[in-house]
Amino acid sequence: MSKKLLDILMDRFGASVILDTHSHVGDDTAIVAPAQWRDVALFLRDDPRCKMNMLADLCGVDHIGQTPRLEVVAHLNSLELGHRLRIKTRIGDEDCSNAVVASLVPVWSGADWFERETFDMFGIRFEGHPDLRRILLYEEFVGHPLRKDYPAAKTQPLVPYREGEDVLDKLEPFGADEGMSFGRKHLDYVKEES
Amino acid sequence: MGEMTKPATHVIEAGPNGFATTKFNDLLGWARKYSLFQYPFVTACCAMEFMSVMSPRFDLARFGAEAPRFTPRQSDLLWVVGTVSQRQAPILKRVFEQMCDPKWVIAFGTCASSGGFYDNYATLAGIDKVVPVDIYIPGCPPRPEGVMDGLLLLQDKIQKGDRTPRIVKPRNDPAAALTQLRTARNG
């Protein structure tokens, strides 16, 4: 993997913008200050040593308990030069307010739907996005499900359910956090509702 | 299989409405069950097995249930194939309401029957929460043989005019084998 990509970034922007870099298991990562998110992306796309012409993925991660809490992760790919890079930035307070970052749609048009999905799942707003609305969930849905404090089994039905003996129901004891606790030691922050 | 019985002999009884009407109901049942027009409400992975069941090897056409009508107005059998999410539930309800009587619903697969293992915010835990279901075919996805069993069970129900929901059992029920083993061992 080309460590020199990270060096190019550091030379161009300096430590006030590129807050941290690391290379781990073959992936290069650069942590970017949120204010220069789009500038770094433009540089990576246009600079002839980088030429990252494809945005492979853009998603969010919720680091509950840390401030800033939400993280936007973008994976970039250069088809010609063959190198890849991950850029991340942290935004948002502990209740996920002020989670705003610049949109990358002017840089790569494919970022459109990826940013809509990140907004849908985490509530991160992308400034400059042409049409920021929910994509995977419906408009009537309240909340952002991939945040760690959204209970996984909390449904918001659009149609009232039928009643009657022919309606199959959950057998006891399988509420949301009952049954075998496979690996689930670290979900204290999740308040489960059955 | 539990509920499906083949009529061995047909006893001609004069029902409360008379001989001619009973025979007519039989004729109607026979005509309906072998001419099901299906609306394949296909969503997810069960579609792969649905395609297999329509394909030459496990041909469903030989049971009269081939012709898909891609509008609910002209169909009488609603195949709900695959997971129905909360967002899709109003659409399923609307499609069901647009069908004319008599109509039947097959819940194809575990996700349609009970939500499957998607016990989360996005999935409808079984389509019987929004539409009444006649046949549940469990499996993730069910084997094409299971689907054919389900259709034959439905055809039997249509012949008898039975509207209670039924679940397709596996052909070799492991629970039955275990019970047999236990009783044999205990003498």
Place this chain on the structure above:
Amino acid sequence: MEPLDLEVDESSLELPSDPMQLLMGPSHPAMHGTVRIVLDLSGETILKADVQIGYLHRGFEKSCERGTWNQVFPYVDRCNYSSPMLNNVGYALAVEKLCGLQVPERCQYYRVIMGELARIADHLVCNAAMGMELGAFTPFLWWCRAREMIYDIFEEETGARVTHSFARVGGMAHPPTPHFKAAIRAALPHVLAANAEGVSLLQNNRIFMDRTMGVSPISAEDAVALGWTGPCLRSAGVAYDIRKAHPYLVYDRFDFDVPVGTKGDNYDRFMVRVEEIAQSARIVEQALEQMPDDGPINISDPRFVFPEKSEVYTTIESTIRHFKIVMEGIPVPKGEAYGYTEAANGELGFYIVSDGSGTPYRVRIRPPSFALVGGLSKLVTGQMIPDIIPTFGSLNMIGGECDH
């Protein structure tokens, strides 16, 4: 009898000119289940298309955070359900990347062979559905029969036809059966023959060509900017295949070509998939030659892989090991990794974040068809309604993957 308006000049006819809005889907035969396209139409020409996905959103990423690392495999299967093996292998490789594991050589060949068979099945179904929606029902039936042969092989190896959940972190669930190679060698010629037979009906068919050639073309720059990968990107002229660009498993030991199109229209996408079936078969044949007949399938690290069942019932160490792997999950080290493979639709990426425990902290699937369908509105704008059908079919949107 002659029509009455033969002499009337068309421009002098008064026709309504407000755009009409039409909702296509989400329960629509050509929408492959669950996509709604809100169309603004002028006559039959599309002025604007708003593609709404998400009707099959099943909360894959949230569900992954509630179990262990190995319990993700059934969920991952049901993402791209046309080629589940490729999803299994992709996720297993991502977790193994983070753990720093490499599976034994025999397992790498096994994964390649199963993956390529799944790719053939996926391409067969995609082309079959595309043909069927244009009225060519016969190739659909032939190719479904060919797919059944592949399903037979999967059933023999994994126990399930469609959703096998067969890969594990550190290997596979079971070693290959003794007649694995013979079964594939027997089935593959029939699959290729069925492919060729069906293609001969469509390749030079006037109707098929008129409906797909020149319809919804895309340029290479647009495709790359949209994040397209896989056969759809290659049909636009970009020869990018992850198996060649960043080889993983044992793909660098095989001799195969990467089919590339020119115009990026529907016909090119169809033909690229047809050629890829032939190339996948080539890979499978070479892999069958090179695959060792004995040797371990799983790594020997006791923290990741189950012990033998006989030992679990007889020795206490194996019982404890089994218990820890099942109840606590495998010890993936803290950190993050992005594992990417060439799935049937393109770059299938898994971005996983681990907090050091047996439960995933975050599993993100990067679905190839998400990026493809993101470009659909651009492709169909300016085309007519019937053109949506082959266009959507040629993109091979798999709902489970696109909506995760």
